Amino acid sequence: GAGVSQSPRYKVAKRGQDVALRCDPISGHVSLFWYQQALGQGPEFLTYFQNEAQLDKSGLPSDRFFAERPEGSVSTLKIQRTQQEDSAVYLCASRDTSYTGELFFGEGSRLTVL
């Protein structure tokens, strides 16, 4: 497909489990972003990659959150020892430029931690 693809679309985890969320950006897009959206709120920035380099991880809420993009395309957001407050929609977005420009979002991965 031509858009940003995320998987799984839905994930239910028991508290304490580790989860991994995948993002396939639009082919050729240099920049990749992860956002977290709690119910009824706007998306909040988590982290940013330019190719394989993670240039900004200031939004990651704790050291249980880890993101990687080893080959500069697909990215994985990993959450260790999930907590109930991690329940949210995780959105991935990509952009074809390093700097400003239009950002395109995927459909998101909805995580529910029981």
Added chain:
Amino acid sequence: GIQVEQSPPDLILQEGANSTLRCNFSDSVNNLQWFHQNPWGQLINLFYIPSGTKQNGRLSATTVATERYSLLYISSSQTTDSGVYFCAVGTQGGSEKLVFGKGTKLTVNP
């Protein structure tokens, strides 16, 4: 960091009515986008508009960067326009991330 305020937070319209959504931001921006989040959660790009005016069908947007606001106009609203509208801005430097407002929830009744 930059603050983004959207108004009104909620808006209820009858089908066919027009509306204006506002986005104020606290600093200079080099990126501004309007999104519509549909009931399935997908963020649909409406406009990439760091400055100037654009139109797309019944929707149009204007950003006055020097006065730090943007407006989204919806004319002849339809029930399918319902959802949450987000304004998001980016500032120069750093990762050029977008900072989102809290959104305007629009309900269009038949």
